[in-house]
Amino acid sequence: MTHQGVVALPRKERLILELLASDGPMYGLQLVDRSDGALKRGTVYVTLGRMEAKGLVESEQEPAPPGGIGLPRRIYRPTALGQRMLRALTAFARELAWEVKP
Amino acid sequence: MTGTTGGPRLPGTTLLKIARLLLNEHLLSTVVQPTISDLQREIADAGPSGRKRLRARWRGYCAFWTMMLVAPFASSSPAEDVGAVAFPDAVARLAVGSILVSTLAVAGPMLGAWVAVIAAVGTLFAILIHAWYARHPSDLPVPTEPQRRFPQINFSSTEVAGNIGGLIFVVGSVFIVATGLPSVILFLFAATVTGCALAWALVTWHTSHPKRGLPENQIVFR
Numbered sequence: 317m318t319h320q321g322v323v324a325l326p327r328k329e330r331l332i333l334e335l336l337a338s339d340g341p342m343y344g345l346q347l348v349d350r351s352d353g354a355l356k357r358g359t360v361y362v363t364l365g366r367m368e369a370k371g372l373v374e375s376e377q378e379p380a381p382p383g384g385i386g387l388p389r390r391i392y393r394p395t396a397l398g399q400r401m402l403r404a405l406t407a408f409a410r411e412l413a414w415e416v417k418p
Numbered sequence: 419m420t421g422t423t424g425g426p427r428l429p430g431t432t433l434l435k436i437a438r439l440l441l442n443e444h445l446l447s448t449v450v451q452p453t454i455s456d457l458q459r460e461i462a463d464a465g466p467s468g469r470k471r472l473r474a475r476w477r478g479y480c481a482f483w484t485m486m487l488v489a490p491f492a493s494s495s496p497a498e499d500v501g502a503v504a505f506p507d508a509v510a511r512l513a514v515g516s517i518l519v520s521t522l523a524v525a526g527p528m529l530g531a532w533v534a535v536i537a538a539v540g541t542l543f544a545i546l547i548h549a550w551y552a553r554h555p556s557d558l559p560v561p562t563e564p565q566r567r568f569p570q571i572n573f574s575s576t577e578v579a580g581n582i583g584g585l586i587f588v589v590g591s592v593f594i595v596a597t598g599l600p601s602v603i604l605f606l607f608a609a610t611v612t613g614c615a616l617a618w619a620l621v622t623w624h625t626s627h628p629k630r631g632l633p634e635n636q637i638v639f640r
Contacts (some may be wrong), residue, residue, distance in 0.1 A: 343452065344452055344453070345456040345459070345460065346458075349632025356481075356484070357453070357481040357482060357582050358453075358480065358481040358483075358485045358488065359455065359480075359485065361448065361449040361452045361453055361485065362449055362485065362488050364448075365448040368448065375448070375639075385454035386428055386430075386455060386458035386460075386462070387451050387452075387458060388431075388455055389455050389456070389459070390448070392451040414551065
């Protein structure tokens, strides 16, 4: 959400960016499993779709294995913009933590 | 792709068909298909254990229907710039949904389960018609000039006088309301009797005062 040029990142989107940046490309169910309950499987792809629209992540369909059945999975990875935003927000949070420490 | 090539029917095939009726292609490819893909993979990974497969199905179906509730509020096209609101018409949809749920919550206990069922079926039917029309739009050409007249249901310019058309209109209206709201049949009966009495009084008065009648109704082109 923009407010006078300031870009905010919701908590779930930041968590997804952190997981993708630390563990590499993943699909939705892997993100849910590694989030310790913070992400729900019913909404994770809606969140990922919103992040993709913002340009924070990008996705591609997993190539179907030979003889594989079912729909192909969609693999997500952070974009350069998403990684920059994560770094900036982490540095910002660290700065604030330093400021408020006694 | 969905396992329709003669093999066993894959779980989620019907869910995908339902979603295709209600959501656009963008949401289907980015939200629905990955969710169903997870459902299929999780069931496949559950192995032969019936209990594990049932658990995987249950979790997958819950995820699908949760997604179906949330996904319509998502934007159908990517946002213009970073951080832009991704749900441009979410507020309107949320408002309509809230009004509908509130109306059902209030009207349901007062008017009975029949009214709630009728309202739910009507809502579902309206959603299906809307989804169908969105996927199969009309072939009628779109006017290039701005319209000065808008389609609307308006009986004010239609002559519904004391003829067979008026009788059919009144009887049909009463029948529709009585079918949808059986609890107001007594009210309709009282209103009909009162209306007949009022009509008889008006006819009597106009007969005795022929020059003071209202101007004849006309079909007005607006």
